[in-house]
Amino acid sequence: MPKPSPLTLKLSAFVALSDADLATLAGLDRRRRQFRAGHEMLHEGQTNASAFILARGWSCAFKLQPNGDRQIVNVQIPGDFLGLHSILFRTSDHSVEAVTPIEASELLASDILEAFSRAPRLASAVLWAASRDEAMVVEHLVNIGRRTAEQRMAHFLLELGARLKLVGIGDSTGFDCPLTQYHLADALGLSAVHVNRVLRQLREADLVRFQHGRVVFGDFGRMAALAGFDMAYLDQDHPLLR
Amino acid sequence: MPKPSPLTLKLSAFVALSDADLATLAGLDRRRRQFRAGHEMLHEGQTNASAFILARGWSCAFKLQPNGDRQIVNVQIPGDFLGLHSILFRTSDHSVEAVTPIEASELLASDILEAFSRAPRLASAVLWAASRDEAMVVEHLVNIGRRTAEQRMAHFLLELGARLKLVGIGDSTGFDCPLTQYHLADALGLSAVHVNRVLRQLREADLVRFQHGRVVFGDFGRMAALAGFDMAYLDQDHPLLR
DNA sequence: CGTGGCCTTGAGCGCACTCAACTGATGTGG
DNA sequence: CCACATCAGTTGAGTGCGCTCAAGGCCACG
Secondary structure: OOOOOOHHHHHOOEEOOHHHHHHHHHHHOOOEEEEEOOOOOOOOOOOOEEEEEEEEEOEEEEEOOOOEEEEEEEEOOOEEEEEEEEHHHOOOOOOOEEEOOEEEEEEOOHHHHHHHHOOHHHHHHHHHHHHHHHHHHHHHHHHHOOOHHHHHHHHHHHHHHHHHHHHOOOOOOEEOOOOOHHHHHHOOOOOOHHHHHHHHHHOOOOOOEEEEOEEOOOOOHHHHHHOOOOHHHOOOOOEEEE | OOOOHHHHHHHHEEEEHHHHHHOOOOOOOOOOEEEEOOEEEEEEOOEEEOEEEEEEEEEEEEEEEOOOOOEEEEEEEOOOOOOOHHHHHHHHOEEEEEEEOEEEEEEEEEHHHHHHHHHHHHHHHHHHHHHHHHHHHHHHHHHHOOHHHHHHHHHHHHHHHHHHHHOOOEOOOEEOOOOOHHHHHHHHOHHHHHHHHHHHHHOOOOEEEEEOOOOEEHHHHHHHHOOOOOHOOOOOOOOOEE
């Protein structure tokens, strides 16, 4: 039996999938494509773009401001949908950039519709994943709106760690992280300079250290308390539909 | 022919609905319920909650912080779904409060599933509405992460005005708005005191005035430029599916 | 006529910003 | 092989936006 894909792992935490469902899901994995790090896979305002399922590597969704500032909306890891919005709407409302070299399966609107009609359970699973994505954006909103820089950083790293663990990357001690401090700044609504200072504070408090592309957790509990982190919105104890 | 409901108006801007679709949609409007202003219709962490379609009045979705701060995630107006998340997940990830007296139709998970199987077009319309809601949250995120207080306020009022116009409330000169300055503060990640100052600045610049429960636009174009407002994410020129 | 909700304004403070300079690692062409 | 460029990270100095605290005004309502 082959190793389950990150997407399968994630959806299975939500819905118990039959062999037929799994086969249909695997059928979405034709049309593999590769992108180099830094490539802009989707442009804000682009029409008739396709969507992707991320198989390997990291990407991020962002919007640009007239003055050049950018806000990263979402950091995407293996198993995530990417640009689902742009096949439901006529134009894409955000851009997507490959953070690392990327391997992803291209997805057309027709693929989705066909898969849904063949495996309705899969439809609820995908709707569920979309709803979870929205919950993450909401949590991100609260993060930026109502928390200090230190809390934002702590919350961001905790959430990322939890998400990676769910798709079988990294463990409870930490994870490899290809994001630069500039990415963190754009994601958290901070300046890169301040990100640097905040990371130093967290390191000196022995909460977490982020150096040389690796995040290592120090005191998980104290950090979760600091950030007000509760991973209920990410995970279910057991599948809802059996 | 009866006046179309706000939800029908909104969905019709997206998808051309057949008479059968419209009938199914109308069938979701049984179980009318009423709530008084200030009532908390949904609690964060609540299990097995129902969802609602808002027919009359305003509500808002929010999350509370341990220290008592709250972040309003979404202001809901007639035609909006309310708590759709809580029937897809086991527990609700946010609370919802009635801002004004409210009239809404209660919605069970079974209602949705049944309606979808009877009118698949309706399913895509609802998925579409959900995707639009997410786009609004994303825009809200950008608002708080990367704009000044003055820009946030301008953007917020412009978006609200545009949304209300789409469901047939208010016009291009302005709209009645039951939100207090405290609501605005909680929505925009500002303090109530600062909201007051910002409203004064906007008023003195003849951009917009918000007094006595009414928002009156002064210079729409200059305001949109200030806020970086582009309503592409709210509206389609014409229905996508015919 | 008192009370409570909402709005308004002033004074002072602090978190996160900008500007600026420097380190160190990596890569590239003469 | 070294000169140079580039990019990520680090640290210091000074500034300003939006905060808190405090006081008071206005209006609706019992």
